Amino acid sequence: MRDRILKAATHLFAKQGFDGTSLSEIASAVEIKKPSLLYHFRSKAELRVAVLASMLDHFKAVLPELLAAAASQEQLASVLRALVGFFRADRDRARLLLREALDRPEELRGLVHEHVTPWVRMVEERIRQGQADGSIHAHADPAAYCVHAIQLVVGGLASADSLGVLLDDDPEAAEARLTEELLRMLHRGLYRPGAEGERPPGGE
Amino acid sequence: MRDRILKAATHLFAKQGFDGTSLSEIASAVEIKKPSLLYHFRSKAELRVAVLASMLDHFKAVLPELLAAAASQEQLASVLRALVGFFRADRDRARLLLREALDRPEELRGLVHEHVTPWVRMVEERIRQGQADGSIHAHADPAAYCVHAIQLVVGGLASADSLGVLLDDDPEAAEARLTEELLRMLHRGLYRPGAEGERPPGGE
DNA sequence: CCTACCGATCGGTAGG
DNA sequence: CCTACCGATCGGTAGG
Numbered sequence: 001m002r003d004r005i006l007k008a009a010t011h012l013f014a015k016q017g018f019d020g021t022s023l024s025e026i027a028s029a030v031e032i033k034k035p036s037l038l039y040h041f042r043s044k045a046e047l048r049v050a051v052l053a054s055m056l057d058h059f060k061a062v063l064p065e066l067l068a069a070a071a072s073q074e075q076l077a078s079v080l081r082a083l084v085g086f087f088r089a090d091r092d093r094a095r096l097l098l099r100e101a102l103d104r105p106e107e108l109r110g111l112v113h114e115h116v117t118p119w120v121r122m123v124e125e126r127i128r129q130g131q132a133d134g135s136i137h138a139h140a141d142p143a144a145y146c147v148h149a150i151q152l153v154v155g156g157l158a159s160a161d162s163l164g165v166l167l168d169d170d171p172e173a174a175e176a177r178l179t180e181e182l183l184r185m186l187h188r189g190l191y192r193p194g195a196e197g198e199r200p201p202g203g204e
Numbered sequence: 205m206r207d208r209i210l211k212a213a214t215h216l217f218a219k220q221g222f223d224g225t226s227l228s229e230i231a232s233a234v235e236i237k238k239p240s241l242l243y244h245f246r247s248k249a250e251l252r253v254a255v256l257a258s259m260l261d262h263f264k265a266v267l268p269e270l271l272a273a274a275a276s277q278e279q280l281a282s283v284l285r286a287l288v289g290f291f292r293a294d295r296d297r298a299r300l301l302l303r304e305a306l307d308r309p310e311e312l313r314g315l316v317h318e319h320v321t322p323w324v325r326m327v328e329e330r331i332r333q334g335q336a337d338g339s340i341h342a343h344a345d346p347a348a349y350c351v352h353a354i355q356l357v358v359g360g361l362a363s364a365d366s367l368g369v370l371l372d373d374d375p376e377a378a379e380a381r382l383t384e385e386l387l388r389m390l391h392r393g394l395y396r397p398g399a400e401g402e403r404p405p406g407g408e
Numbered sequence: 409c410c411t412a413c414c415g416a417t418c419g420g421t422a423g424g
Numbered sequence: 425c426c427t428a429c430c431g432a433t434c435g436g437t438a439g440g
Binding site: 236237240243 | 428
């Protein structure tokens with residue numbers, strides 16, 4: 001039951017926000033009453049923390065894959081693919097993260113510093129190597145680039161519903177085009193043309 | 205008084221969300237009582253619509269500048285600068301827009317279609333011209349590129365507080381670096397090197 | 409896991 | 425612009 005509650009809460013918090021979701025609403029989604037829910041989670045605040053922690057656990061599960069991609073001689077595109085894959089597997093994740101960024105920036109800052117910084121540092125290092133061997137633009141700001149890449153993946157998936165209309169295409173096709181263009185942009189923004197191992201992800 | 209209420213509501217909605225802000229809170233911010241507030245705006249929903257409309261009015265005021273930049277032979281970078289300028293002038297705008305994207309995607313879709321589509325179409329046209337004369341990468345998806353550019357500007361400013369820690373710099377310096385790298389990335393993601401008029405915004 | 413209930417606060421109204 | 429007040433709903437507790 002605990003897992004069912006977590007899942008329902010994750011979905012509702014992502015969709016309506018923490019303040020826009022009542023405990024009764026979550027309880028009724030898993031077919032129990034509010035006091036029963038409060039037996040599993042002592043307070044709404046505790047439930048919120050648990051929802052975040054469960055998403056973080058899922059993230060940690062794909063971390064090894066991410067780090068391996070960043071450390072190996074593979075393209076950075078594979079790191080991005082892993083990241084996109086994580087958020088596309090469950091759209092609630094992107095929405096939830098964005099809401100936290102808006103509602104509790106200080107708190108998210110701590111989580112980012114603790115869980116995201118390590119692998120971003122590795123990616124930064126890869127970028128600097130690329131700059132040293134001339135395959136990556138010398139004026140790129142590695143850390144700032146990573147911030148924008150994350151922003152693009154997380155924010156793009158969370159707000160695709162609204163901004164997608166600009167593509168004038170059916171939702172599925174729009175998402176496919178957006179993802180492809182995202183990978184292309186991020187590749188072009190980093191790699192110098194003609195340099196070694198710079199095949200763009202979409203094939204160009 | 206109406207304007208004072210609007211300003212306070214804009215700030216609080218941006219900071220805490222619509223559901224996370226009470227009418228009493230807004231009223232006390234402008235030193236009146238809740239019933240007095242409800243004389244100026246008949247309901248909380250009406251206040252929300254008015255807040256959005258006032259932001260849209262400000263946006264319309266810079267639209268001519270934006271369209272002129274898009275239509276002229278100037279670089280697309282100037283359009284981006286105008287866009288970044290609009291959101292940097294008041295950070296609440298980015299936060300508010302992102303919240304609407306999360307809370308009421310269908311409604312924002314309508315606003316985007318009505319107010320954003322026209323000038324995006326112009327930018328798209330400029331991109332296609334660039335592709336025709338070879339200055340812009342042939343495989344770029346003009347519409348998808350615009351979506352990501354908007355996403356980057358709006359989302360980046362709204363979530364800079366959380367993601368900024370990755371830069372390990374003081375807030376001001378971090379924001380400056382982020383903006384510069386954003387313009388560099390968007391430029392590199394579009395223009396082919398060596399082509400006419402492709403000076404990058406930051407100077408490279 | 410439930411029913412019954414708590415005080416607090418919500419958006420909104422009456423009436424001046 | 426205010427005081428006084430409304431019903432509804434909120435998060436949470438008691439007690440079984």
